[in-house]
Amino acid sequence: MKPAENDKHDEFLRLYVEHEEALNGFVRTLVPTREDAREVMQEVAVVLWRKFAELSSVEDFRRWAFGVAKFKALAFVRDRMRDRLVFDEDVMELLAAEVADSADAYEAEREALDECLGKLDGAQRKLLEAAYAPGVRMDELAASLGRSPMSFYKALHRIRLALMDCTQRVLKREGIA
Amino acid sequence: MNSDHERLELIRRYIEGTATPEEMQSLQDHLRNDPTFRRLFARYASLDSALGDGRLAATALIRPVLLARPQSLFNWLSWRPLTAAAAGIAFGMFCTSVVFGYVVQRGLEKKMPLAVVQPSFEAAQIPLAKGFPDASAHWGGDAAKVVEAENGVQPVEGKFMLRLEASPKGSPRAVYQVFDLASLPSSAGGEMREIEISASFATADVESAERYIIRAFAVSEARENLDVAWFDRRDEAIASATRGLDVTPGSKGWQAFGIRIQVPLNARSLVMLFGVRTPDKAYARTAHYLDDVQVSLIEPQPLPR
Incomplete structure (x- = not known):
């Protein structure tokens, strides 16, 4: 790449990395599974890079990237409407507006999550690590732990709810929530 | 109107992919009509995303x-x-x-390299089976060819690398090798054996984006009993592991990554898949390269006192 292209590429990477987690969360809200979100995100990255030159101001990167991500998520869901349980477009629009309008709040909650993860007990922590390991199959994991899938899912659900309560407490303590 | 508990259950079942069409309809009705519930759903999905992005490993x-x-x-x-x-x-x-x-x-551990056949493709005439590798060929899969440096891509080491040929329809491309676990040394004890598989991937066009994939399946069947039909039964594998590496446009050079898989003692074969998927059809004809495949047995070592 030429020097100017290198600079452009570096700037893109900086912005992409800065906002990648927010984009992941945004897309995950709109599509059924984490794997779907990964697929959409890969296409989002391609489009963002291709159209990066059209971005008028780096200050607008997040809003612009959310717009691209919404478009890609809608296209993804349209393709799979026949064989999957997916949200209707009006619901996706409402959810996209919710996350985009409150992006700072969601970012603060993700930052608080690290503290809350540190408060989990050993068993909860192990369960989460196993459930969110790459490529894991929940039914196999549940069986290997001697639990029914339903009991396993519910245990995970309780931990997620506890983490959501905890992040709200952290944000209140810091005067954010 | 569902209770709060029931509404949270709707979220859980959707996120886990177990919601029924009726539950999906009910969830959507709540999301349309209740902004507070909408926020709760988005927070739950955002948490699920954050937990899935490796944060747990980072805080551990x-x-x-x-x-x-x-x-x-x-x-x-x-x-x-x-x-x-x-x-x-x-x-x-x-x-x-x-x-x-x-x-x-x-913690400390020792990596013992295992004898993978042609890990660096240094024999230009190595047999490559179409489809699943059979007795006559250790590597098999989609169209592939051992090549020297080309398209600005140099082999990681040595003179040759494997080119995964372009896919006319842009579908994923992959090659396989089956490793005979019976060949592991008897000193590798314990209920499980940990095996690490790594490889290097490169593209002929740095403007393309791709996902490189390494998958491993530990299966109870002997190598000679595995054929192309096995892939349809891959869900029956005793253990499996997958990792993808997403590469954005502009990424130059070799991209190396690896996975680890816990292999139970009753597994007789390890099927390894090395693949690439190009989401943008404009780059479906781009060639990709594989080199420097390494498979190692991981042996934990006691920490020094």
């Missing part, structure tokens, strides 16, 4: 380690872009992709 670290030799990074890393960036850990080999690594010290 004992100490971050910046390694001087990036080739060995994939032994321990999991993907967590923002934490890694915040910690100032960026690894040279990935500096033009969006992939950053986070290193977790897991």
Whole structure:
């Protein structure tokens, strides 16, 4: 790449990395599974890079990237409407507006999550690590732990709810929530 | 109107992919009509995303380690872009992709290389079976060819590498090798054996984006009993592991990464898949390269006193 292209590429990477987690969360809200979100995100990255030159101001990167991500998520869901349980477009629009309008709040909650993860007990922590390991199959994991899938899912659900309560407490303590 | 508990259950079942069409309709009705519930749903999905992006591995670290030799990074890393960036850990080999690594010290261990057949494709005439590798060929899969340096891509080491040929329809491309676990040394004891598989991938067009994939399946059947029909039964594998590496346009050079799989003692074969998927059909005809496949048995070592 030429020097100017290198600079452009570096700037893109900086912005992409800065906002990648927010984009992941945004897309995950709109599509059924984490794997779907990964697929959409890969296409989002391609489009963002291709159209990066059209971005008028780096200050607008997040809003612009959310717009691209919404478009890609809608296209993804349209393709799979026949064989999957997916949200209707009006619901996706409402959810996209919710996350985009409150992006700072969601970012603060993700930052608080690290503290809350540190408060989990050993068993909860192990369960989460196993459930969110790459490529894991929940039914196999549940069986290997001697639990029914339903009991396993519910245990995970309780931990997620506890983490959501905890992040709200952290944000209140810091005067954010 | 559902109770709060029931509404939370609707979220859980959707996120886990177990919601029925009726539950899906009910969930959507609530999302349309209740902004507070909408926020609760978005927070739950956002948490699910955050937990799935490697944050757990990052917070579990004992100490971050910046390694001087990036080739060995994939032994321990999991993907967590923002934490890694915040910690100032960026690894040279990935500096033009969006992939950053986070290193977790897991204690001392010894890696014993296993004898994979033609890991660097240094014999130009090695047999490549179409489809699943059979007795006559150790490597098999989609169209592939052993080539010398071309398209600006040099082999990782030596003179040759494997080119995964372009796919006319842009579908994923992959090659396989089956490793005979009976050949493992008898000293490899314990209920489980940990095996690490790594490889290097490169593209002929740096403007393309791709996902490189390594998958491993531990199966109870002997190597000679496995054929192309096995792939349809891959869900019956005793254990499996998958890792993808997403590479953004502009990423130059070889992208190396690896996975680890816990292999039960009753597994007789290890099926390894190395693949690439190009989401943008405009780049479906781009050639990709595979080289430097390494398979190692991981043996924990006692910590020094």
